[in-house]
Amino acid sequence: MSFMNSIHPVPRGRARHYAGRALGVLLLGLVASCQGASQDAMSVEPPQAAQARRAALSKPRAQETFGSGPVRVGLITALLASAGESQRERDIRDxxxxxxxxxxxxxxxxxxxxxxxxxxxxxxxAKRLSDQGVRLVAVSADVRTTVAREGVRAKDVPILVLGSTSSQPGEGGFSFISDRIDSAVEGASYAAASGRKRFILLAPADMTAAERHRLDRGLAGYGIKPVLTAGAASVPGDASARAKLKDIDAVVSIGAGEAEVGSLSALRANGHLAANAIVVGSSQWTPASYRLPELARSHLCLFGPENGSRMTASFRQRYERAANLDAAYGFDIVALAAGLVRTQGESGINRQALLSPNGFLGAAAAFRFEKDGSVRRTCAIYQLVDGTLSLADPAPRSF
Incomplete structure (x- = not known):
């Protein structure tokens, strides 16, 4: 985990990420610990690896403690849910x-x-953690921030929320996950940075009003105003809509189901798309959709750990499985705290520090928190080639 302090002011906008990448940044703290080591460099198994694997296979205890440092970080999971252990919860914990x-x-x-x-x-x-004097609490269970806040009496203790409700953290909390809306916005910004100007947005039927607000706000932040937003099931065919659909050079499709594919095919068949049109998907797309011929050459903004980094190599070696995005989230919770303590001392974990506009660099690329508690995270851009993901542009390491 590293902190990114810009030597010179850095303009907002994804064009800065993809047009040159020549950003002046000062990286402090733990770069070598988060990124850059190859699998070969991690080939010697540490002594605790076998013990860690056995522990990973055992039923988790209600309370666990790791490390003995004076600065305490709390993590609340739902690993003891009656429905059985969730792999997502296990990945975050590990x-x-x-x-x-x-x-x-x-x-x-x-x-x-x-x-x-x-x-x-x-x-x-949360109350037990508060009694232990934790400086930061992360909650992977899918609950509102207010639930944990009622237990954490110290109002200056930041709460990181990793559930699906984290898009609206409230109560002084911070979102820590990035979802399909974030993915679509960042993907659209990539298209805009490559010169596309006329966007059409295909909205999924299950998109909530809160998601629509976040989507509109995110696109507007990059200066993107779609000429038409339509339900994925159909593109309006009236004369007014047809006039707007001339020379569309970017289609943002959050979903990749039958409705979206049908609308995309109709746009092509009716000659609405420019020759250089780009199709942008989201993290909602499934591997099965990657093989659909109608979606070939589409671009996806995907969040996740950098393959070949020290974190991914260490995770595989210890737990004998690949590190996914959830594992990177868990890693970055602690890495965030470690970086703040290393650079700002034991009292360095606070709301003001988390709101640094320069952001942080972790296993899941660069991220920063906005004043409303939402998170922005950089992502890698992939293109669908022969039904598989082909890396087109690595995730930016700064904002």
């Missing part, structure tokens, strides 16, 4: 445990509260 071992440097301890995911247990867990 990523956080790996980070405290690799980055804690004797300064951090990780206090994990494994719950059944109910509001009652999460509030009780």
């Amino acid at each position: 990523g956080a445990v790996l980070a405290v071992d690799e980055l804690g440097s004797g300064q951090l301890s990780l206090q994990i509260e494994n719950t059944d995911g109910s509001s009652e247990q999460i509030q009780e867990a």
Whole structure:
């Protein structure tokens, strides 16, 4: 995890990421610990690896502690849910445990509260963590920030929310996950940076009003105003709509189902798309959709850990499985705390520090928090080639 402080002011907009990348940044702290080591460099198994693998296979205890440093970081999971252990929860937990071992440097301890995911247990867990004097609380269970905040009495303790409700954290909390809306916005900004100007947005039927607000706000932040926003099931065929559809050079399709594919085919068949039109998808697209001929050459903005980084190599070696985005989220929770403590001291974990406009560099690329608690995260751009993902542009390491 590294902190990114710009030597010179950096203009907003994804064009800065993809048009040159010549940004002056000062990287502090833990770059070598988060990125850059090859698999070969990690080939010697650490002594604790076998023990960690056995622990990963065992049923988690209600309370777990890792590390012995004076600065405490709390993580509340739903690993004890009655429906059985969630792989997502396990990945987040394991990523956080790996980070405290690799980055804690004797300064951090990780206090994990494994719950059944109910509001009652999460509030009780938050109270126990508060009594232990944690400086940061992360909640992977899908609950509102207010549930944890009622247990964490100290109002200056930041709460990171990793559930699906985290797009609207509230109560002084911070979102920590990036979803299909974030992916579509960042993908659209890539198209805009490449010169596309006339956008059409295909909206999925299940998009909520809150998601639509976030989408419109995100696109506007990049100066993108679609000439038409239509339901994915159909593109309007009236004369007014047809007039708007001339020379469309970017289609943003959040979903990749039958409705979206049909609308995209209709746009092509009716000659509405310019010769250089680009189709931008989102993280909602599934591997099965990658093979659809109608979606060939589409571009996707995907969040996740950098393959071949030290984090991914260490995670595979310890847990004998690949590190996914959830594992990177867990890793970055602890890495964020470690970086703040290393650069700003034991009292460095606070809301003001988290709102640094320069952001942070972690296993899941660069991210920063906005004043409303939402998160912005850079992503890698992939193109669908022969039904598979082909890297077109790595995730920017700065804003």
